[in-house]
Amino acid sequence: MKQVNGTATVAHELYAVIRERIVNGLYGQGMRLTEQQIAAEFNTSRTPVREALRQLTADGFLVFKPNSGTLVREWSTQQIHELFDLRVLIESEIALHAAEHIDDAGLSELTKAQDEIEARGADISEENTVRIGHLNRRFHALIAQASDSERLTSVLSNAIEQPIVQRTFRRYTVPQLERSFAHHRELLDAFRSRNGAWAKSIMTCHIHAAKFALLQDNPHADDNADTP
Known part of the structure; x- marks a missing residue:
């Protein structure tokens, strides 16, 4: 992902990329996503990553489980x-x-x-x-x-x-x-x-x-x- 100025803009771009990867199955059901992992992959700080993951959780693409972290949502x-x-x-x-x-x-x-x-x-x-x-x-x-x-x-x-x-x-x-x-x-x-x-x-x-x-x-x- 191209580096851009502004935490909010980076968070928005990260949201779009991660969401598309979930939709396409690159991040499969039950897969654990960490701030450190995403930040390292996209060469950015953890602050916009945290915001992107928070919004994806709010929108139902991810879930947070105590002791497990942030996971790609599974469907019953x-x-x-x-x-x-x-x-x-x-x-x-x-x-x-x-x-x-x-x-x-x-x-x-x-x-x-x-x-x-x-x-x-x-x-x-x-x-x-x-x-x-x-x-x-x-x-x-x-x-x-x-x-x-x-x-x-x-x-x-x-x-x-x-x-x-x-x-x-x-x-x-x-x-x-x-x-x-x-x-x-x-x-x-x-x-x-x-x-x-x-x-x-x-x-x-x-x-x-x-x-x-x-x-x-x-x-x-x-x-x-x-x-x-």
Whole structure:
């Protein structure tokens, strides 16, 4: 990370870098992060590191445990159910509103995003699933933008940016990834037809399928995982 002046600015940059590493899985669930470790890696003092870790803990990406220190948050089965069920409620409504408000330019941008997502086919290598994860965030963000619902989008933002959501693609089998592609294509058809009910039902199926894939193989999903 480039050195910049001002503790607050450094803390902000550290927050963004550490958060992205958690989202991408570089810092895995249960991993211990120390001020000394982060400060040494980024060649900075411990003060901005402390502030960045404090904010990440407040935002639910990290947890502090006495005698253990600061750890990357782990997710229980119940917490995953709750998070994805919240997404179903909010994001299905967003899809409905998007179908009613999206214009031709928005449709074109969404279609290009999906073309990029599928550019390497159903390749489930680490490199490609990370690439798809970034593009998928953009796809869903474009739908939220098209919905013209600032209130719903604001509520969704925190849920969809949770690291357990962003790592979903790493759990997919080839058929599951192909199903995800098909859901996106059907969403595009629903948007083209301006059919809100159709878009809502597809988004509901899409998120439930993602939850199923994640819960099939989540070694940290137990009833003793950390609470936010």
